[in-house]
Amino acid sequence: MRTSIATVSLSGSLTEKLTAASRAGFDGVEIFENDLLASPLTPEEIRARCADLGLSIDLYQPMRDIEALPEEEFARALRRARHKFELMGRLGADTVLVCSSVSPHALDDDALAAEQLSRLAGLAEDHGVRVAYEALAWGRHISTYDHAWQVVRSADHPALGTCLDSFHILSRGSDPKGIEDIPGEKIFFLQLADAPLLAMDVLQWSRHYRCFPGQGGFDVAGLVRHVLRAGYRGPLSLEVFNDVFRQSEAGPTAVDARRSLLTLQETVGLAAPPAPAPPTGIAFAELVTPDAAPVSAVLGALGFTRTARHRGKPVDLWQHGEARVLVNTGPAERRDGTRLAAVGLESPDPAGAARRAEALLAPVLPRRRAPGDAELEAVAAPDGTELFFCATGRSPLPDWRADFEDVAPAPHDGGPWRVDHLSLAQPWHQFDEAALFHRSVLGLRPQESVDVADPYGLLRSRAVSTDDGAVRIALTVGPAPTDDTAHAQHLALATDDVVAAARRYREAGGPLLPIPANYYDDLAARFEFADGELETYRELGILYDRDAHGTFRHCYTHTVGRVFFELVQRDGGYRGYGAANAPVRLAAQHAVRAFTAG
Numbered sequence: 001m002r003t004s005i006a007t008v009s010l011s012g013s014l015t016e017k018l019t020a021a022s023r024a025g026f027d028g029v030e031i032f033e034n035d036l037l038a039s040p041l042t043p044e045e046i047r048a049r050c051a052d053l054g055l056s057i058d059l060y061q062p063m064r065d066i067e068a069l070p071e072e073e074f075a076r077a078l079r080r081a082r083h084k085f086e087l088m089g090r091l092g093a094d095t096v097l098v099c100s101s102v103s104p105h106a107l108d109d110d111a112l113a114a115e116q117l118s119r120l121a122g123l124a125e126d127h128g129v130r131v132a133y134e135a136l137a138w139g140r141h142i143s144t145y146d147h148a149w150q151v152v153r154s155a156d157h158p159a160l161g162t163c164l165d166s167f168h169i170l171s172r173g174s175d176p177k178g179i180e181d182i183p184g185e186k187i188f189f190l191q192l193a194d195a196p197l198l199a200m201d202v203l204q205w206s207r208h209y210r211c212f213p214g215q216g217g218f219d220v221a222g223l224v225r226h227v228l229r230a231g232y233r234g235p236l237s238l239e240v241f242n243d244v245f246r247q248s249e250a251g252p253t254a255v256d257a258r259r260s261l262l263t264l265q266e267t268v269g270l271a272a273p274p275a276p277a278p279p280t281g282i283a284f285a286e287l288v289t290p291d292a293a294p295v296s297a298v299l300g301a302l303g304f305t306r307t308a309r310h311r312g313k314p315v316d317l318w319q320h321g322e323a324r325v326l327v328n329t330g331p332a333e334r335r336d337g338t339r340l341a342a343v344g345l346e347s348p349d350p351a352g353a354a355r356r357a358e359a360l361l362a363p364v365l366p367r368r369r370a371p372g373d374a375e376l377e378a379v380a381a382p383d384g385t386e387l388f389f390c391a392t393g394r395s396p397l398p399d400w401r402a403d404f405e406d407v408a409p410a411p412h413d414g415g416p417w418r419v420d421h422l423s424l425a426q427p428w429h430q431f432d433e434a435a436l437f438h439r440s441v442l443g444l445r446p447q448e449s450v451d452v453a454d455p456y457g458l459l460r461s462r463a464v465s466t467d468d469g470a471v472r473i474a475l476t477v478g479p480a481p482t483d484d485t486a487h488a489q490h491l492a493l494a495t496d497d498v499v500a501a502a503r504r505y506r507e508a509g510g511p512l513l514p515i516p517a518n519y520y521d522d523l524a525a526r527f528e529f530a531d532g533e534l535e536t537y538r539e540l541g542i543l544y545d546r547d548a549h550g551t552f553r554h555c556y557t558h559t560v561g562r563v564f565f566e567l568v569q570r571d572g573g574y575r576g577y578g579a580a581n582a583p584v585r586l587a588a589q590h591a592v593r594a595f596t597a598g
């Protein structure tokens with residue numbers, strides 16, 4: 001099916017929007033009246049620009065406050081409409097959206113609404129235009145799709161049909177099954193938007209919080225299935241009013257939008273990109289640093305051993321059980337400090353995973369970083385993190401370790417360590433995009449987004465993971481781009497004995513993040529502990545959480561550059577990430593930073 005996007009969903013001038021939509025691969029656009037009014041181009045020039053870019057103009061919108069008016073006012077509305085139909089002729093657009101009236105003058109009279117819409121459609125027909133009537137969720141008298149359809153049906157005019165908009169339908173809690181009762185040819189247009197599930201006024205919700213399908217809480221794919229069963233064959237068009245998208249660059253937003261539609265099309269059986277091959281583990285995490293010494297000291301104190309060195313580049317492999325960390329001193333600039341630059345994902349099918357990523361518009365990275373390196377499949381996540389699809393020790397697939405020369409045997413002591421999770425701070429405008437990317441490109445499942453209080457702002461955190469927890473990534477977004485603590489990334493290492501691991505780290509000279517005594521007094525009130533247990537946690541700065549499945553104990557190293565490490569012990573199938581403790585941890589990190597900064 002053809003794909004389309006409303007110009008209101010993208011930032012910039014009309015021509016910037018059109019260029020972004022075309023580059024991302026959309027077939028058409030909905031032109032918003034305000035974008036046209038503000039454009040220096042004539043309608044003919046806009047038409048030509050769209051043609052050059054391979055875009056059809058699938059909809060012109062909106063016309064407002066037309067139906068069920070006193071006759072005099074309706075006559076004025078028709079006069080306005082005539083002007084717009086002439087404009088549409090110049091634009092080469094043949095469908096106009098009319099949204100249900102919000103005017104205080106509109107009468108609660110369906111027969112009058114139908115009669116006037118029919119007259120409007122007659123005028124439209126004379127200009128070669130079709131009218132698609134949409135119920136706004138906050139329409140004065142007509143606010144549901146089934147009501148709008150009843151009025152369209154009784155108007156019974158060939159140039160009048162309905163426009164369905166998933167936001168208006170799902171935000172009101174209407175049952176979308178009734179869509180199947182509308183003949184497909186009377187559904188003139190379909191607009192798609194998702195939204196986070198919020199309890200708020202629908203107009204504010206719609207104008208500020210819409211997002212692309214798959215980024216919110218609505219079952220947009222379920223709605224599309226009903227629309228397809230009704231026989232609709234027009235475009236799938238995204239219409240997203242969103243405060244963040246209005247401010248971010250149009251190009252990446254358009255790509256995010258198309259990825260959302262491709263994923264939706266896959267879900268409903270309209271597209272078949274290479275099947276997802278969800279990762280089965282974390283092969284490695286790669287830190288890029290201008291100075292290997294501080295981070296190597298932390299790794300050493302944690303019990304890691306430097307086991308191998310890259311044959312061609314200044315990259316060391318540090319290992320502790322199944323936890324592998326690459327320390328790369330090659331490309332780093334001092335300004336950036338130490339950061340988590342790449343993640344190796346253990347993949348059942350690295351080539352297939354890369355093909356899927358490419359089909360879903362992820363930037364594919366060169367397979368060889370340097371001559372002589374093993375050929376590795378890799379893509380860039382929206383935040384720039386490089387994701388490698390790895391087959392560790394699974395000959396004959398290319399193995400990233402082939403690029404490394406052993407310098408020491410892997411240690412056997414210390415228990416079964418592995419990477420429990422990674423936390424990646426996202427640019428403020430890419431949080432929803434990142435969650436969708438990890439879901440659709442990598443096949444990870446997003447969890448609920450949680451708010452975490454930081455002393456200097458509010459953080460949002462959303463985990464994406466495999467069902468078995470073998471891969472867990474926490475995506476976070478901070479209060480301000482300049483806030484260092486909010487910007488931090490971390491690597492959580494799973495051990496089967498966090499107390500022993502913490503003691504060993506401290507004895508090796510590694511400072512653990514100190515946690516205030518008040519926290520432990522509160523823990524004592526909330527949970528019962530064995531004798532001495534709480535004192536141990538207090539002494540080491542170990543935090544504690546419990547869910548319906550099990551318990552979670554965790555503590556933190558100090559921060560090097562943007563990166564810190566967490567030691568975690570998950571017992572009994574605990575599913576979370578210790579979010580309840582995050583405000584205390586963030587405050588403690590700010591305190592350390594303030595202390596060391598003087």
Ligand SMILES: O=C(O)c1ccc(O)c(O)c1
Pocket residue numbers: 061062097099134136165191206207239
């Ligand atoms: O918010 C609005 O006014 C508005 C306008 C046109 C639409 O298609 C829509 O869904 C909402």
Ligand SMILES: [Mg+2]
Pocket residue numbers: 134165191239
């Ligand atoms: Mg709409």
